[in-house]
Amino acid sequence: MSDMRLIVAGAGGRMGRTLTRVIAESKGAVLAGALEAPGSELLGKDAGVLAGLPANGIKLSADLWAMSKEADGILDFTVPAATIANVAIAAERGLVHVIGTTGLSGSDNAVIKSVTNRAVVVQSGNMSLGVNLLAAVVKRVAKALDESFDIEIVESHHRMKVDAPSGTALMLGEAAAAGRGIPLDAAHSERGRDGITGARKPGAIGFASLRGGTVAGEHSVTFLGPFERLTLSHLAEDRMLFAHGALKAALWAHGKKPGHYSMADVLGLADI
Ligand SMILES: NC(=O)C1=CN([C@@H]2O[C@H](COP(=O)(O)OP(=O)(O)OC[C@H]3O[C@@H](n4cnc5c(N)ncnc54)[C@H](OP(=O)(O)O)[C@@H]3O)[C@@H](O)[C@H]2O)C=CC1
Numbered sequence: 010m011s012d013m014r015l016i017v018a019g020a021g022g023r024m025g026r027t028l029t030r031v032i033a034e035s036k037g038a039v040l041a042g043a044l045e046a047p048g049s050e051l052l053g054k055d056a057g058v059l060a061g062l063p064a065n066g067i068k069l070s071a072d073l074w075a076m077s078k079e080a081d082g083i084l085d086f087t088v089p090a091a092t093i094a095n096v097a098i099a100a101e102r103g104l105v106h107v108i109g110t111t112g113l114s115g116s117d118n119a120v121i122k123s124v125t126n127r128a129v130v131v132q133s134g135n136m137s138l139g140v141n142l143l144a145a146v147v148k149r150v151a152k153a154l155d156e157s158f159d160i161e162i163v164e165s166h167h168r169m170k171v172d173a174p175s176g177t178a179l180m181l182g183e184a185a186a187a188g189r190g191i192p193l194d195a196a197h198s199e200r201g202r203d204g205i206t207g208a209r210k211p212g213a214i215g216f217a218s219l220r221g222g223t224v225a226g227e228h229s230v231t232f233l234g235p236f237e238r239l240t241l242s243h244l245a246e247d248r249m250l251f252a253h254g255a256l257k258a259a260l261w262a263h264g265k266k267p268g269h270y271s272m273a274d275v276l277g278l279a280d281i
């Protein structure tokens with residue numbers, strides 16, 4: 010089988026540059042295009058050079074329709090508006106769309122789901138094996154413990170992160186809620202406590218976010234019960250971790266039938 014031709018969206022960003030490096034260092038895929046925001050000062054720059062590699066001749070462009078003529082997939086770690094704009098073009102072109110962008114709203118996610126009867130989408134708030142295993146374990150532990158155990162999710166990220174709670178924290182919250190058999194809605198979660206908040210809502214899942222420095226991503230889920238506490242956690246040491254996961258997802262999805270897949274599907278963890 011020939012190499013999968015991949016477009017990196019947000020090619021000038023932190024994840025975009027990392028993805029360019031991972032594609033260059035891996036077998037089975039080649040860089041076919043580098044997408045950046047219209048008006049970006051990086052348009053026209055060489056994607057390889059931006060990623061700290063020798064020039065590869067792929068210039069950053071804002072025209073996904075043109076660059077996707079000869080491509081098989083797109084790795085999309087951008088911003089919600091860009092991802093939503095990319096969804097329709099990726100579906101029209103028959104590209105595997107790997108979506109890592111976080112901060113998506115309910116209606117953004119509905120747009121993504123709406124194309125998955127005809128397009129292959131792999132979407133996850135975290136592309137690492139460890140976090141997806143953690144989510145499976147959290148679901149199981151939440152099922153085993155009743156409401157006398159409060160659930161608190163804490164995440165830390167670098168100072169440039171723009172959304173909170175992180176996509177991973179929400180994914181872990183969904184896992185805990187599924188284990189408990191409740192929806193992760195406003196009635197069952199506590200976000201952004203400040204001031205006289207009143208006592209904790211029984212059964213709610215709490216979220217707290219720390220921002221600073223260069224933290225690639227740190228998440229913990231603590232179950233706080235009568236006289237004991239259990240904490241499960243994951244620490245990402247480098248964002249290469251997420252880029253390797255995204256590439257794995259694209260290669261796995263190439264040739265799959267249309268559908269909305271998760272990283273748990275890619276990693277064979279969906280049944281845990
Ligand atoms: N699921 C996972 O495993 C992971 C998810 N993420 C998520 O990925 C996203 C990106 O993170 P990160 O790389 O750190 O962020 P950056 O801000 O470094 O990168 C985002 C890039 O997208 C570009 N962009 C904005 N609009 C468009 C557009 N219309 N078309 C193409 N590109 C566009 C930005 O350009 P400009 O700066 O000019 O606006 C920027 O270069 C975040 O949502 C983050 O949470 C991150 C790591 C892992």
Ligand SMILES: O=C(O)C1=N[C@H](C(=O)O)C[C@H](O)C1
Nearest residue numbers: 111134170175176177225226
């Ligand atoms: O913005 C980041 O950096 C990260 N974002 C993802 C998230 O919101 O969970 C994944 C990872 O933690 C890094």
